[in-house]
Amino acid sequence: MNFINPWGLLFGLSIPAIILLYLLKQQHEDVEVSSTFLWRMALKDVQASQPWQRLKRNLLLLLQLLAAAVITLMIARPYLASEAQGYDYVIILDVSASMQAVDVKPSRFDKAKDEINKLIDGLLPQEHMSIVAVDSKARIAANWSSDRAALKEALNSLKPVNAADNMDDAVSLAQAMAKERANARIYIYSDKPYGFDDKAYQSVVICGDPVNRAVTGVSYTASDDGIAVLSKIINFSDDAALSVECLADGKTIDVKEVNIPSGKTADVYWDDIPDNAGIIEIRILNEDDLMVDNAGWVTIRAADKAKVLLVTQRNVFLEKALSLRNDIDVLKTTYDEADDMRGYRLYIFDGYMPAETPKDGNMIIFNPKGENDLFKIGETYKPGNIKARDMSAYADIMQYVRPEGFHIAKAVHIETPPWVDVLFGDETNPLMLIGQQDTRRIAVFPFDIHDSDIPLKVDFPILMQNILAWMLPxxxxxxxxxxxxxxxxxxxxxxxxYVDVIAPSGTTAALMPPFPIAPFANTDEVGVYTVEQRWSDGSAKGYFTVAIPVEQESDLTAQGKSYAQAPSRQTDAKPASRTELWPYLAWIALSIVLIEWQVYQRGY
Amino acid sequence: MAQTLLEQDFLNKLERLSLSTRMMVKGDAGGNRKSHAKGSSVEFSDFKEYVPGDDFRHIDWNAYARFERLFLKLFTEERETVVTVFLDCSKSMDWGEPNKGFFAKQIAAALVYIALSNFDRTAVAALNQRVQISMPILSGKQSFWRALKFIDGIDFNGKTGLSGAIKSYEGLGSRSGISIILTDLFSEDGYKEGIKYLQYKKQDTTIIHIMAPQEMEPPWQDSVRLLDIEGYEYRDITIKQDVLSAYKKALDDFLSDNRRFCYERGVHYIPVSSAVGVDRVIFDSLFATGVVR
Incomplete structure (x- = not known):
């Protein structure tokens, strides 16, 4: 027999305490007798005057000692287990969106927590446990602790989130942790069954009989007829007629009844959207076991048009390429008139360069000429065979562009500043430079595109759009x-x-300063986020929407991955259980106390 | 006293009784007891031949008619004797349910009544460690009420020292008599020396050993502190079956030791429980042993 709580045996001190109390108690009823003469004679035979003799045959005392012994055992929590040796446990708890489902009461997540709590309760003193919570990343909530209170605290601080689970990450983390320990067990508490062929792994599946539908996507098209919204609704459960609501900026536009067969996706179109609508929300009104995926959003409100200054004498190709973007406002000017250069997001200099380049926008420079504050311009030369240069951070800009087919008649030498990458060039000289100086993004083509066949290639508009996309993100x-x-x-x-991100619930997170800006990671809420940018004389707002990862999380009956060559179906397996004896001991203790009461009542 | 010691009906019954003694009585005053002195009474004792000087009034003329010789009829002269009732008045007697002391007083009163009714001279002495109080020798039935008043007035207090108290009693004189001791025999210095002294004083001795029912069957259990009513000591014990058995054995040993001693000394030993009535003591226990008849 082993004890989960050997310290509980200290309660055994109550046994001498009870005996002591009995000795101290010895409440003598005073009785007057005519003489103690005969008693003296009697007690010569029976040495009843000695304390321990009085304890003899005291049924109440015996019963109390028995009860104390049983309660001591009970507190020490003995158990019977097939393996006497303890384990170290790595618990992986899925905290992803699907764990919020309420097909298991009170919820899958709470149920999983209950199960883990039971496991913690049964933890032996020599056993340790780590808890790994997994959503989009795996993170360690508790690291090899045998302190039950600390483990429970760590466990109870976990909450289910809206993200998908990254079980690969969690399993590899758990395996790395388990390697530190000789006799480790890895238990996965998730709503998806995971298969393992190693007995050290067990997948505990918390799953009921779920009903779920989800909005998988919302998009819109704006045309002369107005705005049309397309929403996709998926039904993971039995055939159902669903009520789907469309809201524009919080106001109901329309409600539609949609019949969706089991397992199918339905496209639902919405028109009559007001022209000034900003945020469209599509909502399934029927309740199901996972409500968080019953809404989807799309933002229509266009960002302010970006202002672009094009300084050129004449460049049809460039103008044509720029006109493909309808979200920019191009102002064209000539070299002579280019003097007030402020307030543009992008400056395009074609065959011209101001001595002092503007600081408030990005720049594309074709055929640079004259002194400037960015780089030194050298002699004219005839470039050789053009090749793309690999290994650049800006390689995305060359996507679908093959510079090997370009031919350039003449170009100028440029002393390459340290902050630029060369995307293509001939054997020695750069022909397209790109880089970032402070907040400015700068692209330089040291040749006149009229001296090349590049504008005639199909690559040119692609390259221009790639550059513009990078310049005007x-x-x-x-x-x-x-x-x-x-x-x-x-x-x-x-x-x-200043850059702030305002979550759907209204909480604001300041992203900038400091610079450079870090990715915004706090995207657990679903809905529309607002990005607010402010500077000395202006501000701009942008929006993005965050949705439930429907593909991974909304199918509440989804299967998990198998981590075994030959998957063993250990679904619904219970962790190796040990039989705790304390409930039986509690019953025995109760019976003893009842018997004692009876004995007391009858006055033995 | 809340209760009268004896009822009149009971006293009437007692009139027919007398205290017997195995000894012939010596004494001066004429009484109801046979004495060695032959004299004038109605009780025939013997014949003897007439010699000159004899009282010719006692010549049996019927015998002369038959034998033609003069015979004198001799009669046992009846003399009175002194009955001394020793009453143990220690605190231990004032105990028990029914109370041993009251019971002892009842017996004493009854014995005094019997004695006075039989023209015996009667004395009562209350003893604890010494003679606490004693009643002068009374005679005649008319003295009974005085004796009763005396008995009624006895207080129970002090420790018991029976032997010493008896030895210190000065009312016995040199003549033989009857001594009856009413006691619980819980005596500090024992009682045997006192009995020997009484026998030396030619007393026909009877011990009426009075015990309360609680002494014979202790009603307590578990942990008790026994307080000696006479203040000797206290004793903490846990009364269980084994202790009770030991007590019973000690009681039996005590009684049989008393019985053996008394048998050897020719003393009447009569253990009685205060729970039985005084009439049962007189008419059963004392009658059976021949103390009264």
């Missing part, structure tokens, strides 16, 4: 759906001095 890249728990890269305007 949206505050947040809206092409990629952001899911809860993901990091969001915020691209502040060059002139922005």
């Amino acid at each position: 949206p505050v947040v890249n809206s092409d990629v759906q952001i899911y809860a728990g993901m990091d969001v890269d915020i691209n502040p305007l060059p002139q922005a001095e």
Whole structure:
């Protein structure tokens, strides 16, 4: 027999205490007798006057000692286990969005916590436990502790989030932790079954009979007819007629009944959206076991148009390429008129360069000429075979562009400053330089594009769009759906001095200063986030939406990954249990106390 | 006293009784007891031949008619004797339910009544460690009320020292008599020396050993502190079956030791419980042993 709480045996001190109390108590009833003469004679035979003799045959005392012994055992919590040796446990607790589902009462997450609490209660003094919480990242909530209170505190501080789980991360972390220990067990508490072929791993599945539907996506198109919104609703449960609501800036626009067969996705279109609508929210009104994925958002409110200054004598190709972007406002000017150069997000200099380059915007420079504060311009030469240069941080800009096909008649030498990368050039000389100086993004082409065949190539508009995309980034890249728990890269305007991110609940996080700006990581809330940029004489707002990772999390009956070559189906396995004896001891103690009461009542 | 010692009905019954003695009585005053002195009474004793000088009034003329010789009829002269009732008045007697002391007083009163009714001279002495108080020798039935008043007035206090108290009693004189001791025999210095002294004083001695029912069957259990009522000591004990058995054995040993001693000394030993009535003591216990008849 082993004890979970050997310190409980200290309660055994109550046994001598009871005996002592009995000795001290010995409450004598005073009785007057005519003479103690006969008693003296009687007691010569029976040595009853000695204290321990009085304790003899005292049924009450015996019962009390028995009860104290049983209670002592009970507190020490003996248990029967097939393996007497203790384990060290790594507990992986899934805190992802699907754990919020309430198909298991009170919720999958709370149920999992209960199960882990039971395991903590059964922890032996020589056993240790680590708790790894996993959402989009795995993190250690408790590190090899045998302190039950500390473990419970760590466990109870965990909350389910809206992110997807990154079980690979968690399993590899747990394996690394388990390696430190000789006899480690890894238990995964999740709503998805995970398969292992190693008995040291067990997957505890917390899953009921879930009902769930989710909004998987919301998008819009703006045309002359107005704004049209497309929403996608997926039904993971039985065939259902769902009520779906469309809200614009919090006001209901329409409600539709949609019949969606089991396991299918339905497209729901919405028109009659007001032209000035900013945020469209699509909501499933029917209740299900996971409510957090029943809404989706899209932001329509366009960012302010970016102002671009083009300084050129004449460049049809460039103008054509710029006109492809409808979110920019291009102001064209000639060399002579280029004097007030302030307040633009992008300056494009074609065959011209001011001596002092503007500080408040990004720059694209074609065929630079004259003295300037960025780099020194050298002799004209004829470039050789053009090649792309690999290994650049800006390689994305060359996506779908093949510079090997370019031919350039003449170019100028440029002394390469340290802050630029060369994206392509001939054997020795750079022909496209790109870099970032402080907050300014700068691209330099040391040739006139009229002296090349580049504008005639299909690569040119692609290259221009890539450059423009980099030069005029949206505050947040809206092409990629952001899911809860993901990091969001915020691209502040060059002139922005302060950047705040306002969460859907209204909490504000200051991102800048300091500079450079760190990715915004606090994206657990779902909904529309506002990015507010402020500078000395202006401000700008941008928006991004964060959604539940529906693909991983909304299917509440999803299967987990198998981490075994030959997956062993250990779903719903219970952790190696030990039989605790204290409930039986408690019953025995209760019976003894009842018997004692009876004995007392009958006055034995 | 809340209770009268004896009822009149009971006294009437007692009139027919007398105290017997195995010894012939010596004494001066004429009484109801046979004495060695032959004299004038109605009780025939013997014949003897007439010699000159004899009282010719006692010549049995019927015998002369038959034998033609003169015979004198001899009669046992009846003499009175002194009955001394020793009453143990120590504190230990004032105990028990029914109270031993009251019971002893009842017996004493009854014995005094019997004695006075039989023209015996009667004395009562209350003893603890010494003679606490004693009643002068009374005679005649008319003295009974005085004796009763005396008995009624006896207080129970002090320790018991029976032997010493008896030896210090000066009312016995040199003539033989009857001594009856009413006691619980819980005596500091024992009682045997006192009995020997009484026998030396030619007393026909009877011990009426009075015990309360609580002494014979202790009603307590578990932890008790026994306080000696006479203040000798206290004793903490836990009364269990084994202790009770030991007590019973000690009691039996005590009684049989008393019985053996008394048998050897020719003393009447009558253990009685205060729970039985005084009439039962007189008519059963004392009658059976021949102390009264």
